[in-house]
Amino acid sequence: MPVLPGALGGFQAQLYLKIFSFSHVLKTGFLKWKPDYDSAASEYGKAAVAFKNAKQFEQAKDACLREAVAHENNRALFHAAKKLLFPHLIKISSENLYSLCRAYEQAGMMLKEMQKLPEAVQLIEKASMMYLENGTPDTAAMALERAGKLIENVDPEKAVQLYQQTANVFENEERLRQAVELLGKASRLLVRGRRFDEAALSIQKEKNIYKEIENYPTCYKKTIAQVLVHLHRNDYVAAERCVRESYSIPGFNGSEDCTALEQLLEGYDQQDQDQVAEVCNSPLFKYMDNDYAKLGLSLLVPGGGVKKKAAAPPQATPKGHAAPAAEDEEDEYAGGLC
Numbered sequence: 001m002p003v004l005p006g007a008l009g010g011f012q013a014q015l016y017l018k019i020f021s022f023s024h025v026l027k028t029g030f031l032k033w034k035p036d037y038d039s040a041a042s043e044y045g046k047a048a049v050a051f052k053n054a055k056q057f058e059q060a061k062d063a064c065l066r067e068a069v070a071h072e073n074n075r076a077l078f079h080a081a082k083k084l085l086f087p088h089l090i091k092i093s094s095e096n097l098y099s100l101c102r103a104y105e106q107a108g109m110m111l112k113e114m115q116k117l118p119e120a121v122q123l124i125e126k127a128s129m130m131y132l133e134n135g136t137p138d139t140a141a142m143a144l145e146r147a148g149k150l151i152e153n154v155d156p157e158k159a160v161q162l163y164q165q166t167a168n169v170f171e172n173e174e175r176l177r178q179a180v181e182l183l184g185k186a187s188r189l190l191v192r193g194r195r196f197d198e199a200a201l202s203i204q205k206e207k208n209i210y211k212e213i214e215n216y217p218t219c220y221k222k223t224i225a226q227v228l229v230h231l232h233r234n235d236y237v238a239a240e241r242c243v244r245e246s247y248s249i250p251g252f253n254g255s256e257d258c259t260a261l262e263q264l265l266e267g268y269d270q271q272d273q274d275q276v277a278e279v280c281n282s283p284l285f286k287y288m289d290n291d292y293a294k295l296g297l298s299l300l301v302p303g304g305g306v307k308k309k310a311a312a313p314p315q316a317t318p319k320g321h322a323a324p325a326a327e328d329e330e331d332e333y334a335g336g337l338c
Contacts (some may be wrong), residue, residue, distance in 0.1 A: 044063050044064075044066040044067035044070060044103075045063075045064075045067045045103065047063040048060050048063035048064045048067060048103075048106060048110075051063055052110065057110045057111075057113040057114050058110075058114065060106075060110045061107050061110035061111055061114070064103050064106045064107035064110060065103070065107050067103040068103035068107065105123070105124055105127035105128075105143055107123050108120040108121070108122075108123035108124035108127065108147070109124075111123065112150055117150055117151055117154050117155075118151070118154075118155070118158075120147075120150060121147045121150055121151045121158065121162070124143050124144075124146060124147040124150075125143075125144070125147060125162075127143050128140040128141075128143040128144045128147070131143060132169070137169050137172070137173050138173070140169055141166045141169040141170055141173075141178070144162050144163075144165050144166040144169065145162070145163070145166045145182065147162050148162035148163045148166065148185070152189070156189045156192065156193055157193070159186075159189055160186045160189050160190060160198075163182045163183070163185045163186040163189070164182070164183070164186050164202075166182045167179040167180070167182040167183045167186070170182065171209075176209050176212065176213050177213065179209060180206055180209040180210060180213075183202060183205055183206045183209070184206055186202055187199055187202040187203050187206060187225075188289060188291045188292075190202055191225075191229065191291045191292065191295065192291050194232075196229050196230075196232055196233045197233065199229050200226060200229050200230060200233065200238070203222055203225050203226050203229065204226065206222055207219055207222040207223065207226070210222060211249060216249055216250055216251055216252070217251075219246070219249050219252070220246070220249070220251075220252055220255060220257035220258070221257070221288065223242055223243065223246045223249075223252070223257065223261065224257060224260075224261060224284075224285065224288065224292070225288070225289075225292045225295075226239070226242045227239045227242055227243060227261055227264065227265070228292055228295040228296055228299065229295065230242065231264075231268060231299055232295055232298075232299065234302070236265070236268060236269065239265060239268075240265055243258070243261050243262065243265065246258070256284060257284065260279055260282060260284050260285070263275065263279050264276060264279040264280070267279065267301070268299075268301050268302075271301045271302055271303060272301065273300065273301050276299060276300075276301055279296075280296035280297055280299055281296075281297070
């Protein structure tokens with residue numbers, strides 16, 4: 001008899017005891033040659049839902065994991081039977097495999113409710129890999145994206161990895177719009193973490209996909225993001241090359257984005273902080289995604305230079321009067337000829 005957690009009330013205690021009563025469906029005997037993993041999985045699943053509704057997340061997570069184990073054992077028996085050329089002994093469908101994946105994902109979500117985010121992400125990742133094996137890449141991608149959102153504020157580096165994995169899944173399925181959206185999330189997190197080398201590569205991949213789907217105006221915005229990232233890397237050459245290569249994108253040359261970038265690069269090259277600040281404070285830059293707008297507002301030219309003021313023009317002197325000599329000009333004959 002299991003020891004009941006003291007915090008459980010009567011209804012929850014009954015559920016807790018019910019989990020341990022499922023063992024009879026797994027027993028074998030003379031007239032029962034194989035455990036009934038299907039029934040066990042079904043009962044564990046029902047218990048998990050009940051525990052979740054009762055907000056007993058630890059017990060719900062345990063029930064989900066027990067359900068997953070039952071599904072896995074069912075699958076293992078299927079493969080063993082198939083290997084022995086007795087596939088009629090046990091049947092397993094794609095629904096069973098989907099239920100296995102779903103059980104792991106639900107266990108992860110219970111861990112999320114318990115604020116055990118790294119453990120939650122680990123289980124959801126496992127579920128997504130199984131979804132892929134089961135031939136449901138869309139569901140796998142959604143699970144990975146969900147895991148990325150869970151961990152984004154706790155472990156941005158892991159979130160970047162998950163978003164990139166999700167993008168790869170969508171790209172393999174030729175769903176480029178969904179893929180580029182996830183790449184955008186990864187790029188912004190990389191910029192936020194000041195991982196500019198990786199961010200530059202990620203933005204370039206975004207730009208390539210937008211070009212492939214002929215979304216040219218967004219290509220212009222990605223060029224601005226690229227230039228800002230490269231300038232924060234102190235790589236003027238790479239920034240200039242981005243603009244030069246973008247001239248081949250239809251409509252870029254002569255656009256507002258192109259003009260602004262040319263002015264930005266000119267000011268940066270001439271160490272004219274005033275001109276750089278003027279461009280980066282324009283609506284075109286300020287209304288970009290927040291992470292890129294911040295890059296523009298914090299951009300400094302090499303050495304933190306400022307625009308040099310033009311020298312004041314010489315004042316006109318009355319006719320017949322010689323202009324006074326500069327006060328600081330040294331008299332080359334001071335002290336005599338010797």
